[in-house]
Amino acid sequence: MVKGITRQVILVKSPDPRLFEEAIFIVKEEALAREGVSAERVLKEARQAADGYLKRGKAWNRRLERLPGAVWAAAGAVTASAGWALWLFLL
Numbered sequence: 001m002v003k004g005i006t007r008q009v010i011l012v013k014s015p016d017p018r019l020f021e022e023a024i025f026i027v028k029e030e031a032l033a034r035e036g037v038s039a040e041r042v043l044k045e046a047r048q049a050a051d052g053y054l055k056r057g058k059a060w061n062r063r064l065e066r067l068p069g070a071v072w073a074a075a076g077a078v079t080a081s082a083g084w085a086l087w088l089f090l091l
Helices: 039-065 069-090
Strands: 008-013 022-027
Touching: 008 039, 022 039
Parallel strands: none
Antiparallel strands: 008 022
């Protein structure tokens, strides 16, 4: 759907292109009209928001990647066994 509204948009290129190419931020109309708010400040905040999002995701992924394959295999075996046990006893 196309609307007849013009918006200001900031595109932030990703520092890690494996996750996404760029982030799109839609700037509030009154943001640049305020005193003391420059285009550089808005761009800086957009970059900080994108970087913060990436750092949160990477920290969690690093923790999961540290687990050895045997732990993942054991977790899968326990989950499958529990699923079969529930299936057999609930029928």
